[in-house]
Amino acid sequence: MRKKLVAGNWKMHGSLQENSTLLNALVKGIPELESDPSCAVCVPYPYLASVQSELQNTNIKLGAQNVSQHEKGAYTGEVSASMLKDFNCTYVIVGHSERRMLFGESSQVVAEKYVAAQKAGLVPILCVGETLEQRDSDVTERVINDQLSAVITLAGVNSLENAIVAYEPVWAIGTGKTATPQQAQEIHHFIRQGIAAQNEKLAAGMTILYGGSVKASNAAELFAMSDIDGGLIGGASLIADDFIAICKAIRS
C-alpha cells in the first residue's frame, strides 16, 4: 500500500508564540498512529529547534521548506541538508513554485537540492506544477515532464523511491481556486504513468501529493482519487482545526 502523507507548508509565517499554540493544538488533535505517521509540518529554519522539541514523542514529523544544493562552505545565508538532519527533519520541500518563480530556482538547481537532501538522508518533497498561462496553452504535461526529467537525469528514476512528488498547480496556490478532484487526478495519473514507463513497481508505490487551496471542506474528495496520496497544505496548515481535519481526512 502507498504511504499517505499530509504535510503543512507554513511558508514565511509564525512566531515562537504562534507556533507553540498551533503545535499544542495539533498534538492534542491528531490521533496517534503507531506504525504509519502521516502528518508533517515544514517550518521556517529559525523554528526548527523549538518545533523539534515540541514534536518530540509525537507522531508529527518535521520538515524544512528549502535546502542548499551545497554540502558546506562559503555560502553565506545557506542551510545544508546535514544541518536539517541535525534537527531531526524527515522531509524537505524542494522546487516549490514560489522558489522557482520568486527566487529564480531552475529545474537544474532544484535537482541538485533534491540530490543533496537524499544524500543527507532526508526525503525531498519535489514540487511540480504549471502556471495558468501554461495550462491555457496546453503545455501542462510538457512542463511537468521537464521538471521531473531534471531530477531523473541527475539522480536516476530509482531515486524516487526515497522521495515524494507534490503536484501543485501554480494557479491553485493561495488563490482559493482548487483544482477539481478530476483535474488533479488526471495530472497525478499522468505523473505516475510517466514514472511507470521507467519503473512500474516504483511508480505503483510512489506517494504523490496534491497542493493548492486544500481545505478541510475539499480534502476528502481530493484524497478519494486513486492517484492522490495526500496533500501539501499552505494556508490551512496554519489553522489548527483545519489542519487536524485534513490530517484526519487522509486516514479515513
Ligand SMILES: O=C(CO)COP(=O)(O)O
Ligand atoms: O503552496 C502550497 C503548499 O506548498 C499551497 O498553498 P495553499 O494551500 O495556501 O494554496
